Amino acid sequence: MQSENRLLDDLARVASGALGALTGMRDELEGRLREQFERILGRMNLVRREEFDAVQAMVAKARAEQEALAARVAALEKQLGGAGDSAAGAAQATPSRSLRSRPPTRKAKRAEPA
Numbered sequence: 001m002q003s004e005n006r007l008l009d010d011l012a013r014v015a016s017g018a019l020g021a022l023t024g025m026r027d028e029l030e031g032r033l034r035e036q037f038e039r040i041l042g043r044m045n046l047v048r049r050e051e052f053d054a055v056q057a058m059v060a061k062a063r064a065e066q067e068a069l070a071a072r073v074a075a076l077e078k079q080l081g082g083a084g085d086s087a088a089g090a091a092q093a094t095p096s097r098s099l100r101s102r103p104p105t106r107k108a109k110r111a112e113p114a
Contacts, residue, residue, distance in 0.1 A: 047055075
């Protein structure tokens with residue numbers, strides 16, 4: 001009986017030692033993979049979450065300001081349109097053309113001396 005008990009004890013020690021070695025290998029493998037991923041992500045030139053959130057907040061604020069300005073311009077245009085003849089005369093004196101509707105300007109070519 002004692003010999004069977006010693007054999008089982010030895011097997012249990014070997015199994016626990018192997019389990020400890022496997023756990024150590026797993027930890028080492030995780031560490032190496034984590035380092036490799038950090039190197040790869042470092043080379044990808046990604047933004048940090050804090051920077052992304054800050055820019056997103058700036059964009060939301062700019063969008064709200066742009067919408068407020070668009071509403072203000074619309075109100076002013078409505079006010080100018082309903083002001084009467086003096087506003088209509090002023091509007092005809094200065095043509096209202098947006099920047100988008102202007103044709104592209106081209107530079108004149110110079111004649112090269114022969």
